[in-house]
Amino acid sequence: MENPPVGKTLLGFLLFLVISLWRISLRLRVHGDENREPAIRAGRPILHLLWHQRLVLGILAYPFRGAVTMASRSKDGDIIAAFLKFWGFRVARGSSSRGGREALSEMIELVAGTASWCALTTDGPRGPARKSKPGFLTLARATNALMVPVGSSAVRGRFLNSWDRFFVPLPFSRCVLVHGPALAQNPGEPDEEFLNRVDAAIDAATAEADRLCGVTGAPRERAPRAGSASLEVRS
16 A cells, blocks of 8 residues: 655545544444355455445444455545555555556555455546446455445535536435345356346445435436536535
8 A cells, every 4th residue: 555645645645534524524334244144154255336426424323343445546635545555445546547456556565355445436536437347357356355335415515516526425414224135146147237236235325425415406426517606515
């Protein structure tokens, strides 16, 4: 795991302080923990699969657990990686566009033979939104990880005008994190068919989180034409 430059590490620490205060203000409830029990009982790793749009609460829910994830090798990724390390994550550096294979190999080394938790945004970091890339299958197969789809939402939040309409819960919001039923690829099932099932499962977990928070009409991605600057949702 490469360390970010000193300046980016300092910015990551400042981000850690701000996000710590933000996290304290949130009322976060977790649903579906029973869907991870088979892996916990068997001492297997758990691979949490979620959309890039909803990654914030997936991070905020589990500080200081030694969970394994990936951050890009961009300049912004340096700051994010530094923050994640302060937040108690173990971070492999790479993305689908740069260093992804090396980062997956590093994640496999960290996770194989352990009961670690790990997480990947299967459509990140550049999309297309809500269309899983197959890279996580390499990690799951190499580590025998239980794959669990994850969705999250908040009663009060803001959808940014990014490629996937990135969701940010507002301070003092009531939030939920939903773990859906675990997934397994059937013998002989083509990867593309399984990826479609993964997409549907993450969508279902996300929709359930929205239902619990009273969020309706949530955008799935940025429209091809110029969209509005942001959209606030309330119960």
